Amino acid sequence: MTLPPNAFKIALRERRPQIGLWVAMADAYAAEIAGHAGFDWLVIDGEHGPNDLRSILAQLQALQGSPSEPVVRLPVGETWMIKQALDIGARTLLIPMVDSAEQAEMLVRAVRYPPHGVRGMGSGIARASRFSTIPNYVAKASDDICLLIQAESRAAMADLERMAKVDGIDGVFIGPSDLAADMDFPGNIEAPEVQAAIEQGIATILRAGKPAGILTSHESLNRRYLDLGATFVAVGADVSEFSAALKRLRMKYKPDADTGETPTSGGY
Template identity: 45%
Template sequence: MPFRVDLPQTFSDRVIGLGDGEYLAGMWVCSGSPVAAEIAAASGMQWVLIDAEHSPIGLETTTSLLRAMNGYPATPVVRVPVNDRVLIKQYLDLGAQNLLVPMIDTKSDAEAAVAAVHYPPRGVRGVGSALARASRWNAVDGYLGRAEELVSLTVQIESATAVDNAAEIAAVDGIDQVFVGPSDLAASMGLLGQQTHPDVTDAVARTFEAVKAAGKRVGVNAFDPDQARKYLDAGASFVLVGADVGLMMNGARAWADTWVRD
């Protein structure tokens, strides 16, 4: 009898299952190291973001990182480099169930992302699952017919334009949740590097309100612990609070401060 293969629940399943006051805490993996990814997945963090946008992480490396994290309770989410249907198809086929698509500024951007993650007739995803890890090479029973329930799509709002369009973006059918990026948002507002500037945090709060009014869950990146807690109090359902490279650098610098003598 063939071995039955089931895929884990999606990021959306976990987010939707949150009760009042609950949230998912996560961290980035930017190094491309499978060891770092496995440590992150085993750490107790509830989700881990593999960053293929700002890190030297390509398709093959993403596959290795997902394999390293397999079997741990943390849910892996992959941020693709760009809202491109060819790349999105490749990331889906290599087995990335949960995608975060950056730089979504308009309703049409959001609609393009939705189309990219779905097979026809709803979308434009190419059909190659029998040859790919996504279906575990056809070991997942009925993958093509169930693909919609096995994939999660989060889009990232990270510009002043996107904040203005947040309600329309969140309302697009197929957008499962929205993630806010204060760093690029601050830059787009002329406040480069000032993620906790009052104007930026106000824009984040307005985005939260728009997304929640559309009936969707919202998350945010916040490395400042106090700011992260404020965003959680404001209704964030998921948050990123650190990164593998940041933890290593901060730890190494602390050791250097302790042990290095001029």
């Protein structure tokens, strides 16, 4: 048995724009719907979405026949969490809160088998190898594993060039909401200072030879980032889109209902 190559990783390498969606409902049926909506990549969110290992597994299974590449965002970049996510079949990982090149190097080792890394040798009973039906899985695994790191603090932006140059990092994703908060602009990613840092960050990542990514729910900002050369751009979240669609339906019949809704910052 063989698996198709990671088309998302190939597209990043070739700098072909990839449009994505955050999948935070923690539900396999909802993920399957998103998988047939035509996005290039879908983030199964284990950091802020109510996901655990089994719900992530169910969504990976639901998306197996989808044209979209599932990207698993873990809560933190712990080696044991990375091992489990890879073993259940995740091929693309997004690791939040990476602040230094040294931390990025540790993450690269976590996704690789010895002697090049520290990933545990459990593929024989893992979904990743389709339960030992993929010949030479251990030798070939790193070819299709795509490792993305999130830069979302002033410390990360200060070390961004070194982080992006780490061999084995396939892309650097700027987290606008946490970056804005760390810059003393919580909930305001549109602040000129934050936008200047993001634009400079995209330029730094590209100059280091890696694809840059970002997420907002602002169409004008997303198009601006694409124009600046960002390759993988997520343009919204299933939870927000579902909620907005339901509100639009309700407004047709109860336009004066008090929902207590508050504006969001446009990032996740």
